[in-house]
Amino acid sequence: MTTRAVSRRAALRRIGAGAGALTLLPFLSDEGLAAFVHIQGTKAAPSLKVLSPSQYATLEALVEAIIPADERSPGAREARVADYFDLVLSEAQPSLKEEWLAGLAAFDAEATRRFGKPFLRLDAGQVEALLTDVSRFEAVKTKPEETAREVTRYDQPTQKPVLVEGLLGDVSRFDPDRPRPPLEAFFATTKRATIHGYYTSEIGIHKELRYKGNQILAEFQGCLTQDGKDCPHCGQKA
Amino acid sequence: MPADPTLDVDLAAVTDESRKLSASIQPRSGPWDVIVVGSGAAGGMTAFQLAMAGIKVLMLEAGRMIDHRKEYRTMEWPYQSPRRFRMPPDHRPIAVAEYNFLDRPYGNNPAYDKYKKVTSYAGNTFTRNWVVNEKEHPTTGTQYSWVRARVLGGKTNFWGRGALRYGPLQFKAASHDGYDVDWPISYEDVSPYYDKVDVLLGCSGTKEGLMQVPDGIFQRPVKLNCVEVHFKRAIAKMGRHYIPGRAGVTTDGLLNSKYRARCMGRGRCGRGCDIGAAFHSPTALVYPARDSGNLTIRPYSVVSEVLLDAGTGRAAGVRVIDANTREVMDFKAKVVVLGAGTLDSTRILLNSKSARHPAGLGNSSGLLGCYLSEHLMGPRGSGFIPVRIGTEPTLDDGRPVGPYIPRFRNVTDKHPDFIRGYHFQGGGGAYEYPGMAHDLPGFGKAFKSSVRKYYPAMISIGGFGEVLPRKENRVSLDAVVKDAWGIPVLRFDFRFGDNDLKMAKDMADSAEEMLKAAGAEAIKIERDPLPEGWSIHEIGTARMGDDPKTSVTDKFCRLHDVSNVYLADAAPFVSGGTQNTTWSILAMCWRTMDHLKERMRVGDV
Ligand SMILES: Cc1cc2nc3c(=O)[nH]c(=O)nc-3n(C[C@H](O)[C@H](O)[C@H](O)COP(=O)(O)OP(=O)(O)OC[C@H]3O[C@@H](n4cnc5c(N)ncnc54)[C@H](O)[C@@H]3O)c2cc1C
Ligand code: SF4
Numbered sequence: 001m002t003t004r005a006v007s008r009r010a011a012l013r014r015i016g017a018g019a020g021a022l023t024l025l026p027f028l029s030d031e032g033l034a035a036f037v038h039i040q041g042t043k044a045a046p047s048l049k050v051l052s053p054s055q056y057a058t059l060e061a062l063v064e065a066i067i068p069a070d071e072r073s074p075g076a077r078e079a080r081v082a083d084y085f086d087l088v089l090s091e092a093q094p095s096l097k098e099e100w101l102a103g104l105a106a107f108d109a110e111a112t113r114r115f116g117k118p119f120l121r122l123d124a125g126q127v128e129a130l131l132t133d134v135s136r137f138e139a140v141k142t143k144p145e146e147t148a149r150e151v152t153r154y155d156q157p158t159q160k161p162v163l164v165e166g167l168l169g170d171v172s173r174f175d176p177d178r179p180r181p182p183l184e185a186f187f188a189t190t191k192r193a194t195i196h197g198y199y200t201s202e203i204g205i206h207k208e209l210r211y212k213g214n215q216i217l218a219e220f221q222g223c224l225t226q227d228g229k230d231c232p233h234c235g236q237k238a
Numbered sequence: 239m240p241a242d243p244t245l246d247v248d249l250a251a252v253t254d255e256s257r258k259l260s261a262s263i264q265p266r267s268g269p270w271d272v273i274v275v276g277s278g279a280a281g282g283m284t285a286f287q288l289a290m291a292g293i294k295v296l297m298l299e300a301g302r303m304i305d306h307r308k309e310y311r312t313m314e315w316p317y318q319s320p321r322r323f324r325m326p327p328d329h330r331p332i333a334v335a336e337y338n339f340l341d342r343p344y345g346n347n348p349a350y351d352k353y354k355k356v357t358s359y360a361g362n363t364f365t366r367n368w369v370v371n372e373k374e375h376p377t378t379g380t381q382y383s384w385v386r387a388r389v390l391g392g393k394t395n396f397w398g399r400g401a402l403r404y405g406p407l408q409f410k411a412a413s414h415d416g417y418d419v420d421w422p423i424s425y426e427d428v429s430p431y432y433d434k435v436d437v438l439l440g441c442s443g444t445k446e447g448l449m450q451v452p453d454g455i456f457q458r459p460v461k462l463n464c465v466e467v468h469f470k471r472a473i474a475k476m477g478r479h480y481i482p483g484r485a486g487v488t489t490d491g492l493l494n495s496k497y498r499a500r501c502m503g504r505g506r507c508g509r510g511c512d513i514g515a516a517f518h519s520p521t522a523l524v525y526p527a528r529d530s531g532n533l534t535i536r537p538y539s540v541v542s543e544v545l546l547d548a549g550t551g552r553a554a555g556v557r558v559i560d561a562n563t564r565e566v567m568d569f570k571a572k573v574v575v576l577g578a579g580t581l582d583s584t585r586i587l588l589n590s591k592s593a594r595h596p597a598g599l600g601n602s603s604g605l606l607g608c609y610l611s612e613h614l615m616g617p618r619g620s621g622f623i624p625v626r627i628g629t630e631p632t633l634d635d636g637r638p639v640g641p642y643i644p645r646f647r648n649v650t651d652k653h654p655d656f657i658r659g660y661h662f663q664g665g666g667g668a669y670e671y672p673g674m675a676h677d678l679p680g681f682g683k684a685f686k687s688s689v690r691k692y693y694p695a696m697i698s699i700g701g702f703g704e705v706l707p708r709k710e711n712r713v714s715l716d717a718v719v720k721d722a723w724g725i726p727v728l729r730f731d732f733r734f735g736d737n738d739l740k741m742a743k744d745m746a747d748s749a750e751e752m753l754k755a756a757g758a759e760a761i762k763i764e765r766d767p768l769p770e771g772w773s774i775h776e777i778g779t780a781r782m783g784d785d786p787k788t789s790v791t792d793k794f795c796r797l798h799d800v801s802n803v804y805l806a807d808a809a810p811f812v813s814g815g816t817q818n819t820t821w822s823i824l825a826m827c828w829r830t831m832d833h834l835k836e837r838m839r840v841g842d843v
Contacts, residue, residue, distance in 0.1 A: 066681045072690070087320055091327035093352070131681050138679035154733060163336060163349045168324065195675045199689075200316035200323070208686070209693055211670050212633035214313055217503035220637040222461030233632045234464035234625040236471075 046083050049090035050097065056082055058108060058120050063194045065127050073207035081197035088193060092167050100167060103186030107134075110183060134187040137180060167193055244319035245326050247308055247367065256302035256537040260560060263296075263536040265567050270296040270534065271838070273556055273571040275541045275586065278392025279823045280577030280806035282519030282527075287831035289532035293838065296569060297524070298539040298558060300578075301368070301388035304395065304520055310510025311364055316671075323363045328354040331361040332372070337383045337769035343376030343719065343727075360385040360774070364509040365396050374722035379713075379730035383771040384581065390537065391519040392579060393774065395510050399517070399638050400663060400818040401441050401486035403432050403825075405452040407649065408815035415648065415657045418707055421812045422784045422793040425452065431825035431832075439517050439824070440488025440498070442638070446481055450645045451661075451817065457490040460637040465623040465666040465697045470641070472756035478646050483639030483663065486517040486821060497521040503636035516638055517820075538562050542725045543590040544574055544599050544803060551594065552802045556586075559723045572843050573834065577806035577827070581610075581713060584779040584809050585728050587797075588715045598715075600780065600797035606790050608712040609781050610732055611705045611814045613773035614660075616766050617742050618700035619749030620674070621758025623666065626695040634667025634694070641665045643699065643752075645816050647744065656740040658704040661816040662749065666697030677762065697758065701745035705738050707778055707813050732770050742767050775819045777811035794833040795826065802843050804830055 048056055060082040069075035076082075089097050111119040115126050122130065167189055180188065198204040205211045224231040225238050274284040277299040288295045316322045325331065330353040332344055337359070340347055345356045350373075355361075361369040368387040377384055387393045407414060409421045409428070429452065435441070436455040443456040459482040462470060470480035487507070491500035498514035498521055507516040514521040527533045538561040545568055547554040555570035576583035584607055590599035598606050643662035647653050674696050675689045705711075711733065715726040734742075746765040753761045783789025786798035795810045797803045806827045808819050837843050 067686050068683055070683050070686060075686075084320070084322065088324075091321075128682070135679065135681055163340070163347070191681065192676060195672075196322065199672050199675060202315075202317045205315070205317070205670060208690065209668070209672060210631055211668060212631060213505055213635045213668075213670060214315070215504065215633075215636070217633075217636045220461055220503045221633070222637075223464040223467040225467055226461050231464060231467075233629060234468065236464065236467060236625060 046080075046086065048086050050101075051082075051086050051089070054120075055101070055104060056086065058104065058118065059085055061120050061127075062107075062190065063197070065131060066191055066194045067198045074203050076194055076198045079198050079201035079203040081194055081201070084197035084201075085193060088167055093165055096165055096167055100186070100189060103182060103189070106182055107186055110134075131187070134183045135191075137184050168196055242319050242321055244311070244314060244323075244363065245321065247311070249302075249305070249308075249367065252303055252305040252308075257562060259303065260536055260538040260562070263534060265569050267534070268294075268296065268570065270294045270569075270571045272296070272573045272575060272834075273298060273569055274575045274577055274806070275556065275583070276300075276392060276577040276579060276807070277390050277524055277535070278387075278394050278519050278577065278579060278807075279820050280579070280808075280827050281575075282391070282394070282523030282577075283824050283827040284575045284577050284806045284831060285527040285533050286523040287828060288835070289527040289530045291835050292530075292532060293835070295527070295533045296571060297533060297535045298541050298556065298569065299388075299390055299535065299537050300540045300561060301390060301392075302537050303535070304368075304390040306395075306510060306512070306518070306520055309367065310395075310512040310518075312506045312509055312512040313504055314506075314509075319363075321363075325361070325363055325366055328352075329357065329361065329366055330355070331357045331359050332383070334359060334768060337381050342378045342381070343372065345372030345374075345376055358385045359383055359772075360396070368395055376719055376721065376727050377730060378716045378719050378727060380732050381769055382730040382732055383769045384728075384730075384776075385771070385774045386579065386582070390524060390535070394517065394519040394820070396508050397486075397517075397820060398818070399483075399485045399487055399507055400642070401443075401484050401517075401821040402817035403452045403454060404428070404815050404817055404822050405449050407450050407645075408813060408817070411658065411813050411815070417657055419783065419788075419812065422782055422789075428822075428825050428829060431829045432821065434828060435821060435824045438494065439486060439522055440490070440492050440515075441484060441821070442482075442487050442489040442501075443484035444482050446479065446644075448479065448644050450649050450659075451484075454484070456484075457488060460485060460489070460639060462641055463632065463634040463665070463667040465626050465634075465695060466641050468623050468625050469666070469697055469752075469756045473643070473752050476752070476755060478752065479644050480641050481644065483642045483665075485637075485639040487511075487515050487638040489515075495522070495526060497525055501638055503638075505635040505637055507638045511638075540723050540725070541578065541586055542723070543586060544576075544800075545570075546590070546592050546594065546599070546800075548592075548594075551800070553599075553800055559725070561723070564723070573802045573804070573838075575804045575806050575834075576809075580776040580779060580808045581728060583805055583807055584713060585715070585725075587780065588713075589726060595799065600790050600799045600803065602799050603787055603790060605709070605781065605788070607714050607779050608709045609707040609778040609812075610711045610713055610730075610776065611707040611778045611811075612771065613775045613814065613816065613818075614703040614705050614734055614738050614742055614745075614767050615700060615772045616768035617703075617745035617749060617764060618664070618698065619746070619753050619761060619763045620696065620698035621753045621756075621761040622674075622692050622695040623697050623756060623758055624695070626667070627759070628691045629694050631668035631694040635669045639663075647741075653744070655744065656737045658706065658737070658741070659816055660701045660703035660741060660745050662699040662701050662745075664697075664699035666695070668694045669696075672696075677760075692760075695759075697753070697756075699749055699752070701742075701749065702773060702775075702816050702818070703738065703741045703745055704814055704816050706735055707781075708735060711735075713779060730770075734767060734770065739767070775808075775814060777808040777814040777819055780805055780809035781812050782810040783812070795830045796833075804834060806830060
């Protein structure tokens with residue numbers, strides 16, 4: 001670690017120079033962390049709101065297939081992404097929820113059609129084959145080459161009002177996907193939410209990404225070339 | 239599912255305090271010398287300058303007080319919430335595409351009936367208690383993503399901290415390219431005030447000697463991370479600068495404030511900085527002003543109009559609608575300063591109609607509401623910088639702002655397609671959430687390892703382009719629609735013009751050009767402008783000038799028509815350059831208050 005992290009206590013002391021400073025610092029206390037909600041990390045059984053146990057099991061297998069455990073870190077299953085989905089679905093608009101549950105059923109039906117068994121019981125090769133097919137659209141450029149396009153804004157034909165509803169609510173950016181076949185749409189939505197659930201989990205942030213920020217720093221260091229050194233992180237010369 | 243502690247910010251104490259405060263302050267509780275409307279950058283600086291000079295000030299703020307200890311949730315992790323920073327299910331921000339296509343008022347859409355609160359796009363789990371409900375605060379006319387925050391401190395509670403000065407190129411833009419008019423003042427008039435703001439509030443940056451964005455009195459700069467250093471070196475060969483962002487943050491600490499500590503590099507400032515390193519009006523200006531004993535703050539006070547003394551022709555005070563009780567009351571003072579945020583200040587003036595001022599106060603020129611300008615955003619580019627692809631992530635985001643590319647168009651050269659210019663903001667490296675994962679194809683171990691491979695290498699820059707001030711870009715009062723307090727709402731007539739859109743095209747092209755020069759992989763260019771208003775840098779609508787026929791205020795931001803009404807926000811600004819506005823609001827406001835203090839000292843008001 002090259003970053004100079006300061007301990008919480010040291011930071012408090014440092015800031016404590018100003019009168020009343022301590023009371024300004026609730027989030028440096030352990031208060032927030034004490035209230036930490038154990039959605040992942042605990043091995044507790046799920047308490048499902050929307051998904052049936054078999055839907056939950058299928059989903060766990062699916063999210064794990066999208067982001068699996070590997071030598072570096074556990075995957076989406078251990079990060080309890082399926083539990084996160086269950087919560088997202090429980091708060092989604094009814095139509096979206098139904099749409100997604102129908103997608104899950106269709107996905108399972110596709111597994112049965114192709115391999116004669118539900119998704120949960122597919123072997124690794126079969127999962128690979130199925131997901132390769134439903135994700136093939138990702139490799140295809142959906143938009144034409146845009147570089148030469150002029151910006152036209154007010155002379156576009158007026159479009160029908162749209163309402164952008166996504167399973168993820170405020171965290172999802174506008175979904176530019178063109179309308180796609182149900183299985184592709186289901187995969188796209190599920191992948192997006194899996195990414196969100198996984199990389200916002202403790203496992204995703206700390207074990208997988210090894211994200212180093214959100215700590216109290218004496219000083220942000222950045223690229224060492226700025227201190228006249230060759231930088232060990234990027235190999236750039238001073 | 240256990241309760242979600244992050245969705246339950248307990249606001250009972252602060253709302254209770256706010257109610258008690260507003261109930262205790264009545265028109266007869268005065269007298270006050272000056273009324274200031276609003277408590278953001280403009281209202282905060284007004285109150286600070288006057289109260290510190292021994293002048294009795296009444297601050298009328300439409301929102302409640304803020305409990306910054308609880309509400310600035312700076313270091314929260316997403317996994318502390320099972321909802322992972324999503325809003326509660328009955329809250330909904332407007333999505334970018336919806337701005338373009340939904341009818342106004344946005345909050346009226348039947349599909350939104352099921353939500354209790356519909357916010358502008360800036361509503362998120364950290365800001366949702368501050369950003370207004372579009373259902374209570376409608377707008378009409380052309381599309382405009384108007385972000386408003388009604389709470390002590392206004393939008394400064396979650397602003398982006400980019401603290402930039404206008405320079406000669408902005409104040410004398412017309413002399414430079416012949417379009418429109420110059421400001422009636424010059425950089426020399428304002429630069430001493432920028433200096434004072436830098437010293438009082440703390441500003442971090444590097445001296446670069448660039449006339450398009452003048453240097454200030456800087457505290458220690460924030461550094462660049464590895465991908466940014468690579469990018470800087472690459473575009474330096476094109477003669478372009480990539481400099482540490484200038485931040486309205488104290489990086490060395492301030493001797494003058496017990497509310498503010500120096501920056502500790504957590505990088506979560508947009509949620510409110512709980513140690514007060516970032517400038518937020520409450521901790522930086524309002525509380526110190528209150529400590530002087532000269533400032534009375536009345537929350538929940540929605541100002542509907544400025545009252546006129548028919549005898550003297552001067553303002554007598556303002557009319558207030560209590561946001562809770564709906565009680566209407568008139569507060570009196572010798573001077574009224576409007577700092578409700580550019581467009582809300584103009585709205586109050588438009589709504590202040592009398593026999594003498596039938597089109598609104600200060601509107602004898604007919605120009606009140608005209609020349610609305612802001613910055614065009616949207617064109618942007620991103621990619622991966624090879625020197626960091628496949629490396630272990632470093633701590634790349636522990637700082638209050640990312641780097642900055644100052645304007646390079648039409649500074650010394652002349653672009654054939656458009657006048658004025660744009661700057662870029664943005665940086666790279668390993669941020670907490672790997673947003674780029676959404677753009678990577680595939681699944682399984684290959685996908686997972688590609689996320690981690692590209693994670694430290696990401697770079698992304700977005701443009702801010704000067705929208706030309708044009709008379710026809712304007713706001714007026716809607717004849718029919720009213721807000722939840724019965725006050726007519728603003729109707730927008732605002733469109734990007736030809737020059738703006740040509741510039742937008744060049745923004746995207748030059749983003750691409752620079753990313754290519756840096757050897758970035760998987761370059762992604764977005765070319766479309768974001769909806770109007772997106773920059774949250776509204777300026778104009780009560781422009782300053784020497785001639786009362788062609789301007790609304792004089793060069794001290796005082797209405798030509800009424801000598802004791804001042805504007806403290808960006809409404810008097812003539813043009814907006816490429817620079818984010820807040821540091822200029824603060825400097826201009828200080829200058830205006832020096833003028834007012836002098837007038838009060840000599841007994842002129
Ligand atoms: C997400 C975000 C990022 C931003 N990033 C930057 C940046 O990087 N750099 C920069 O320079 N700027 C930035 N800004 C803009 C910056 O926040 C504003 O320029 C600044 O807050 C304007 O200050 P103000 O006092 O004019 O208005 P506000 O801060 O909006 O304050 C106005 C106050 O007036 C009150 N008010 C309104 N109407 C009434 C009424 N009728 N009666 C009584 N009170 C009323 C409101 O409640 C509010 O408290 C950003 C804004 C946002 C939201
Ligand atoms: S990076 Fe600095 S300014 Fe931003 S939240 Fe952290 S301490 Fe405050």
